[in-house]
Amino acid sequence: MTELLQTIILGLLVGGVYALLAAGLTLIFGVMNVINVAHGAFLILAAFVTWTLWDATGLDPLASVLVTTPLMFGFGWLLYNATIRPIRKAPPSSSVLLTFSLALVIEGVLGLVWGNTSHAVRTSYFDQSFAFGDIFLPKAQVYGCVLAVGVLLALWAFLTKTWTGRAIRASAVNPQGAELVGVNVAAVAAMTFAVGVAVCGAGGSIVSVLYPFLPGSHYVWISRLLGIIVLGGMGSLPGAVVGALLIGVGETMTTTYVGPEWATAVPYVVIFAVLLMRPQGLLGARLREDVAL
Amino acid sequence: MSTASSSAATAPSETPPPAASRRRLPLGGWGLLPAAGGVILVAFPFASDDLFWQNMLILSMLFAIGAVGLNIISGWGGYISLGQSAFVGVGAYTVALGALKIGGNPFVWVPVAGVVAGLLALLMGLIAMRTRGHSFVILTIGFLFLLQLIAINWDELTNGTQGLSLPIPMWDIAYQYWPFYYAMLGVLCLSLVTAWRIRRTKFGTGLIAMREDEDKASTVGVNTPVYKMLGFVASGVFLGMAGGVYAYYLAFIDPRGMFDIVISVQIILCMLLGGRGTLWGPVLGAFLVEPLNELANQQMGGGNSRLLIFGGLMALVVLFLPKGILPTLKERLTARRQRGQAGLVGARLDGPLVIGERTAPAETTVAPGEALLEVKGLMKHFGGVKAVDGASFVVPQGSITALIGPNGSGKTTAFNLIDGTMTPSGGEVWFDGRRIDDLPPYRRAHLGLARTFQITRLFREMTVVENVVAPLRSFSWGQLNTSAMRGDEAARAEELLTFVGMERFRDQKAAELSYGQQKLVELAQVLMLDPKLILLDEPAGGINPTLVARMGEMIRTLQRQGTTFLIVEHNMPFVLGLCDPVLVLARGACICEGTPGEVQKDERVLDAYLGDDFVLERSAEVAR
Numbered sequence: 076m077t078e079l080l081q082t083i084i085l086g087l088l089v090g091g092v093y094a095l096l097a098a099g100l101t102l103i104f105g106v107m108n109v110i111n112v113a114h115g116a117f118l119i120l121a122a123f124v125t126w127t128l129w130d131a132t133g134l135d136p137l138a139s140v141l142v143t144t145p146l147m148f149g150f151g152w153l154l155y156n157a158t159i160r161p162i163r164k165a166p167p168s169s170s171v172l173l174t175f176s177l178a179l180v181i182e183g184v185l186g187l188v189w190g191n192t193s194h195a196v197r198t199s200y201f202d203q204s205f206a207f208g209d210i211f212l213p214k215a216q217v218y219g220c221v222l223a224v225g226v227l228l229a230l231w232a233f234l235t236k237t238w239t240g241r242a243i244r245a246s247a248v249n250p251q252g253a254e255l256v257g258v259n260v261a262a263v264a265a266m267t268f269a270v271g272v273a274v275c276g277a278g279g280s281i282v283s284v285l286y287p288f289l290p291g292s293h294y295v296w297i298s299r300l301l302g303i304i305v306l307g308g309m310g311s312l313p314g315a316v317v318g319a320l321l322i323g324v325g326e327t328m329t330t331t332y333v334g335p336e337w338a339t340a341v342p343y344v345v346i347f348a349v350l351l352m353r354p355q356g357l358l359g360a361r362l363r364e365d366v367a368l
Numbered sequence: 369m370s371t372a373s374s375s376a377a378t379a380p381s382e383t384p385p386p387a388a389s390r391r392r393l394p395l396g397g398w399g400l401l402p403a404a405g406g407v408i409l410v411a412f413p414f415a416s417d418d419l420f421w422q423n424m425l426i427l428s429m430l431f432a433i434g435a436v437g438l439n440i441i442s443g444w445g446g447y448i449s450l451g452q453s454a455f456v457g458v459g460a461y462t463v464a465l466g467a468l469k470i471g472g473n474p475f476v477w478v479p480v481a482g483v484v485a486g487l488l489a490l491l492m493g494l495i496a497m498r499t500r501g502h503s504f505v506i507l508t509i510g511f512l513f514l515l516q517l518i519a520i521n522w523d524e525l526t527n528g529t530q531g532l533s534l535p536i537p538m539w540d541i542a543y544q545y546w547p548f549y550y551a552m553l554g555v556l557c558l559s560l561v562t563a564w565r566i567r568r569t570k571f572g573t574g575l576i577a578m579r580e581d582e583d584k585a586s587t588v589g590v591n592t593p594v595y596k597m598l599g600f601v602a603s604g605v606f607l608g609m610a611g612g613v614y615a616y617y618l619a620f621i622d623p624r625g626m627f628d629i630v631i632s633v634q635i636i637l638c639m640l641l642g643g644r645g646t647l648w649g650p651v652l653g654a655f656l657v658e659p660l661n662e663l664a665n666q667q668m669g670g671g672n673s674r675l676l677i678f679g680g681l682m683a684l685v686v687l688f689l690p691k692g693i694l695p696t697l698k699e700r701l702t703a704r705r706q707r708g709q710a711g712l713v714g715a716r717l718d719g720p721l722v723i724g725e726r727t728a729p730a731e732t733t734v735a736p737g738e739a740l741l742e743v744k745g746l747m748k749h750f751g752g753v754k755a756v757d758g759a760s761f762v763v764p765q766g767s768i769t770a771l772i773g774p775n776g777s778g779k780t781t782a783f784n785l786i787d788g789t790m791t792p793s794g795g796e797v798w799f800d801g802r803r804i805d806d807l808p809p810y811r812r813a814h815l816g817l818a819r820t821f822q823i824t825r826l827f828r829e830m831t832v833v834e835n836v837v838a839p840l841r842s843f844s845w846g847q848l849n850t851s852a853m854r855g856d857e858a859a860r861a862e863e864l865l866t867f868v869g870m871e872r873f874r875d876q877k878a879a880e881l882s883y884g885q886q887k888l889v890e891l892a893q894v895l896m897l898d899p900k901l902i903l904l905d906e907p908a909g910g911i912n913p914t915l916v917a918r919m920g921e922m923i924r925t926l927q928r929q930g931t932t933f934l935i936v937e938h939n940m941p942f943v944l945g946l947c948d949p950v951l952v953l954a955r956g957a958c959i960c961e962g963t964p965g966e967v968q969k970d971e972r973v974l975d976a977y978l979g980d981d982f983v984l985e986r987s988a989e990v991a992r
């Protein structure tokens with residue numbers, strides 16, 4: 076019983092971090108209809124930046140969120156304007172291929188700069204745990220999850236309380252309508268991409284404490300994040316949160332009861348199952364598609 | 369929606385050659401180049417004993433096989449797959465495990481590898497049948513990584529990350545890599561002949577129709593789920609065989625090397641660079657990409673430089689050469705050849721309105737005047753919006769029935785529910801004596817239900833005549849292998865194009881036609897189904913008055929020959945002069961039905977069109 080409880084709580088803690096990472100991906104998809112396959116690579120890039128900051132200055136990786144978030148915002152904005160903006164009107168397969176090639180290039184650059192070896196940020200609290208009776212929760216997991224939820228709430232506030240945030244949501248629901256009421260949808264797309272990447276940057280800093288990583292880790296991460304947004308419903312922010320928690324728990328359960336080597340299979344199996352049984356995902360909206368006709 | 373579903377459409381299609389040369393491989397003129405390439409490939413091992421070049425050609429052929437296959441599902445079918453290297457891995461492991469655990473020469477296992485890859489693709493296809501666009505890509509990524517994970521974790525079978533060593537080749541060392549080389553060449557030939565054959569059958573044109581506009585393809589009777597599934601199978605079988613040969617050639621395989629997503633990327637790059645949607649483009653691309661692969665691996669240490677080169681190159685191709693080399697060259701050549709010639713585009717429809725004869729549609733089970741189409745309590749809710757809310761009406765056999773109503777009253781949604789583009793939230797649809805609301809669109813088309821769209825949806829990259837022969841009146845497995853345009857179908861298409869007055873445009877691309885011309889071609893296209901009932905969505909919308917009159921005459925002629933019509937239209941003189949009965953839809957329900965005269969006088973109709981305060985406003989005007 077204790078084992079089950081511990082497994083579930085750990086899964087939820089992990090899921091909180093996943094939610095933050097998937098939020099950016101689903102936001103970008105919702106607004107631009109682009110699957111940013113480079114999301115995993117952005118995350119690993121932010122993790123390496125965090126590692127270097129920690130290695131050089133001893134800066135706490137969780138504090139370096141303050142550095143990686145604006146840094147990745149700028150990086151995302153530049154990248155969007157340089158590469159994705161020109162193919163905005165191209166078929167969806169173009170954007171998938173383009174973001175995938177960005178992921179490969181980033182992986183290659185990371186390999187050249189940091190080498191293809193496993194890195195990990197080892198903080199003072201790395202191997203400490205909070206004990207609640209028989210349940211032990213690693214401090215890094217708890218801090219990471221709390222921080223992730225904090226950033227997620229900030230993102231939510233941004234999307235609901237600011238004009239730019241509302242413009243982003245309006246563009247996601249109805250681009251033509253948003254354009255008609257004075258939203259510059261093209262500029263909003265750039266902003267959305269940058270925000271999505273920035274949030275991913277914050278997530279990368281958190282991930283650097285929780286898991287070892289190397290340049291090639293981005294494949295596992297993007298698969299996991301795709302599984303999450305497919306499960307939650309592509310483009311749905313609450314869906315991403317629900318999907319993240321479910322996949323987090325699914326992974327820790329698999330680790331405990333099946334074997335750690337099969338934990339990475341969870342997102343793939345989820346993708347198959349969801350697309351077979353409920354292609355729109357758990358919270359995916361079935362919006363009317365014929366209005367443009 | 370049309371932009372989303374037809375968005376995979378920009379890949380150019382390879383226009384089939386004129387009827388006379390259609391049965392031969394395209395070897396005349398520019399076709400000599402691939403022939404010469406083939407001769408060089410066959411003769412090369414005799415001419416040179418340089419293993420470096422033999423190796424490079426073997427790997428080029430592997431990439432070519434992958435790219436030719438990928439082109440079937442991506443170039444023609446419009447679905448991109450990032451999981452193609454899974455077939456390499458599956459083929460490789462089939463051959464390795466077959467030879468090691470059961471025995472025999474590894475080459476014996478190569479056909480088995482093809483079968484296993486095909487079956488796996490079929491399994492994936494069963495899931496992929498239901499997915500669109502992005503979901504399909506995600507699925508292929510998941511497919512690849514899941515197989516890799518299984519190969520890593522299933523130690524007893526695959527020896528995990530330690531990998532497997534294959535038997536050492538037993539032939540005389542003087543033969544160098546010849547057996548691998550010719551085995552790979554054989555598989556390449558097989559895959560090319562298959563791809564060439566597919567392009568010339570109903571299967572190929574169905575795939576292209578799916579790429580151009582999947583929903584539309586379904587409404588003209590193309591069984592898109594099966595086409596998609598088989599397209600994926602065709603893309604995997606030969607790559608599985610090639611993967612088997614590759615495994616034997618390498619003599620050692622491991623999960624990360626075999627299920628390598630970078631190989632998927634290279635295969636995609638071969639297809640994009642050479643030209644998607646062409647037969648030879650993927651081959652050309654492969655023979656360009658593989659030397660680069662050697663350069664990256666041998667001169668630059670592989671690993672990171674391989675990622676940088678292929679990631680960078682793919683980004684450049686997507687951004688600056690999206691059509692690929694062959695189509696771009698062809699476009700340039702055509703542009704040069706046609707310089708100074710006036711095209712047919714924009715030519716006016718002049719001359720007398722001659723409407724040709726055509727054969728009558730299939731017999732219905734319903735007597736004239738009885739209900740050919742009956743809609744009972746039909747509902748469609750989008751969240752809180754009730755677009756169609758309990759609509760019930762009847763279309764009598766042999767009639768020209770109008771469906772009118774103010775904007776937003778649910779007319780087009782009702783059409784989408786009747787033809788199956790959307791699933792209703794409730795209610796029933798009966799057609800020709802049977803219930804059809806649970807049938808997919810292509811099944812309804814096979815039963816004789818046809819539909820045109822408010823904004824025309826032709827297959828833009830196809831020619832007019834290809835558009836007209838695209839509809840399918842039934843589905844059978846044998847049909848997939850029949851010629852894309854049989855003689856009788858071509859004749860029938862000519863007849864229908866003459867009927868609508870578009871015969872002179874038969875070889876123009878649909879995208880080059882004016883809007884009114886597209887409406888006429890779309891009508892000819894659905895007539896190919898020999899439909900019992902045609903749903904016309906605003907046939908007179910956005911076209912000039914002469915053409916409106918002509919459209920009316922055509923509809924009357926067809927009706928006299930036995931076709932029933934249900935027409936949505938805002939042009940009231942057109943509707944009232946042509947149709948009887950008239951159905952009026954308001955707020956998603958049918959509020960009134962009658963002759964044009966009756967409907968014009970009905971208070972409820974005036975109310976629906978002009979609003980409740982119409983009377984007040986009028987009296988206010990009188991008072992003033």
